[in-house]
Amino acid sequence: MEKNPMLSSQKEKFSLPPEVSYLNCAYMSPLMKSVEAAGIEGMALKKTPHLITQPDFFDQADQLRQAFARIIHVEDPQRIVIIPSVSYGIATVAKNLHLSPGDKIIVAGEQFPSNVYAWQKLTASRRGVLTTIAPPETLSHRGKIWNERILEAIDGHTRMVAIGHVHWSDGTKFDLAAIRRRTHEVGALLVVDGTQSVGALPFSVQELQPDALICAGYKWLMGPYGIGMAYFGEYFDGGDPLEEGWITRYGSENFSGLVNYQDQYQPQSLRYEVGERSNFILVPMLLQALQEINQWGIANIQQYCRVLSEPVTQALIDKGYSVEDAHFRGSHLFGIRLPSHLSMDNLHRRLQEKKVYVSVRGKSIRVSPYLYNDAEQMEKLLSCFGS
Ligand SMILES: Cc1ncc(COP(=O)(O)O)c(C=O)c1O
Numbered sequence: 001m002e003k004n005p006m007l008s009s010q011k012e013k014f015s016l017p018p019e020v021s022y023l024n025c026a027y028m029s030p031l032m033k034s035v036e037a038a039g040i041e042g043m044a045l046k047k048t049p050h051l052i053t054q055p056d057f058f059d060q061a062d063q064l065r066q067a068f069a070r071i072i073h074v075e076d077p078q079r080i081v082i083i084p085s086v087s088y089g090i091a092t093v094a095k096n097l098h099l100s101p102g103d104k105i106i107v108a109g110e111q112f113p114s115n116v117y118a119w120q121k122l123t124a125s126r127r128g129v130l131t132t133i134a135p136p137e138t139l140s141h142r143g144k145i146w147n148e149r150i151l152e153a154i155d156g157h158t159r160m161v162a163i164g165h166v167h168w169s170d171g172t173k174f175d176l177a178a179i180r181r182r183t184h185e186v187g188a189l190l191v192v193d194g195t196q197s198v199g200a201l202p203f204s205v206q207e208l209q210p211d212a213l214i215c216a217g218y219k220w221l222m223g224p225y226g227i228g229m230a231y232f233g234e235y236f237d238g239g240d241p242l243e244e245g246w247i248t249r250y251g252s253e254n255f256s257g258l259v260n261y262q263d264q265y266q267p268q269s270l271r272y273e274v275g276e277r278s279n280f281i282l283v284p285m286l287l288q289a290l291q292e293i294n295q296w297g298i299a300n301i302q303q304y305c306r307v308l309s310e311p312v313t314q315a316l317i318d319k320g321y322s323v324e325d326a327h328f329r330g331s332h333l334f335g336i337r338l339p340s341h342l343s344m345d346n347l348h349r350r351l352q353e354k355k356v357y358v359s360v361r362g363k364s365i366r367v368s369p370y371l372y373n374d375a376e377q378m379e380k381l382l383s384c385f386g387s
Contacts, residue, residue: 007296007304010371021356021377026168026196026333026368029222031285038288039224042281054255057247057278064283067290068229071221071298072194072213073204078268081230082277086114086195088242089214089230090162092272093191094118096239101127103159106150109134112168115193115214119162128159135172139337143172143328150174154182160189160211165197169361170335171368173328176208189235195219195228200305200332200370202298211235220332222293223286227279232269241265245275301371306331308369312378319387333368342386350384 013032016022022030031039045052065080074080083089099105105119109132123130133153136145154161161183166173176192183190189211194203198213199220205213213231217223246252248271250264265271277283293301309331313323322337323329338344348360358381359366367381 006307007300007371009374010296011374013292014372016372019355021354021373021380023367023369023373023377023381024357024359025200025370026171026219026366027359028225029219029370030372031224032222032289032292034292035222035224035285035288038284039281042284045280052280054253056280058253060283060287061278064229064287064290067287067294068221068231070294071203071290072198072231073206074231075206076268078266078270079231079233081232081269081272082274082283083214083228083230083272084226084274085228086112086193086214086216087118088274089212089228090115090118090191090193092230092232092242093162093212093214093236094122095242096236097122097160097189099123099126099128099159102157103128104131104155104157105129106131106133106153106158106161106163108132108146108150108163108167108174110167110169111162111164112193112195115162115164129157139322141325143324146172147175147178147328151178151182154179154186154188156186158183158186158188160191162191162193164193164195165201165203166330166333168196169366170324170364171196171329171333171366172324172335173330176210180208180210196333197330199293199298200301201330202302205231205233209233217282217286217289221286222289224282227282227286229286230272232272236269236272239271241271241273243275245273247275247277248273296371302331304371305369308373308375308378309334309367311375312367312382315382316385319385321385332370333366336365336367336385338363338365346386347384350386351381354380354384356381356384 014030016030065077068080069077119130133150135142163174180190191212192210194213194215198215211233216228218225246258248266249262317323320339
């Protein structure tokens, strides 16, 4: 349903207090009422376990994989895996990455730790090299130059680039198509942390062909905390999962045969799913959220955020604030840097007074709107910035 001309505000679907301007989805999304209801229903089910049937362990998980497959354009839902966190998905990649001494893993500067610590450890233990590509000092064309530096760093020694689609702290967009072309040229993997983009910024596995995509569910997938989704491509076929649970083995649908221990796993990437992935509360919640997102359409969500953000970013640029070039940032997540003469304390105070919620990091403000926000709230945000 990507054809909607323009979505209207969806705030009625959420329960945010009207006096609050919540522009901080990159921190944690609010629950939709329908998602809350799915969670309550899931919780209630546990009161009456005689009503929990064998298919309940499988059916909603299947639907959840299908819904996520649709979001990221994957044909085979058995390539999709339910995970508890990004660190879990990244640990799965780390366990299965063939890294030889001297091999290079490339990450962006100040990347989110769940997509850094595993690489620090792996490169240390295998005598590989972790290469961090920092952004340029300049604020002029920062995103463009940063992307160029990443592309220049990819060479014959590169085993993998592990990066986000946008940077989590200020929304700088990484040119994944160009990175993919270059990694293919040198035979390196591309692993994407989609936590701060997938759900709000179009992402197509068919087009970009990442080797793995890892996403937390509680931000732009509008889900609860403690469940996420991943995609693992062919590189990971036949690999080693982090755990050896019962449900990931072949024939686990047959409860009476569980102790006919099986060497074989469930097909494709399903071996990588977390234990107790049938979670009767979190799975229906995330499923409901993804169904809503699929109804709206990702391109429409991004478009809605663009219409909200553009007047504010333009007005701020006119006042002397720095915002990344539109081509190199998301409209759902962007950073605003203060001119050096302005005090962050004053801005912080005004934001608090007006109940405008954003993330403040050093000299930069991270703004991340969604469908529950409207133009009036963006005006309120703008009114907090002095000149
Ligand atoms: C880019 C990114 N990745 C991952 C996470 C969360 O990681 P984890 O699921 O390991 O807690 C966050 C949270 O802010 C994030 O911004």
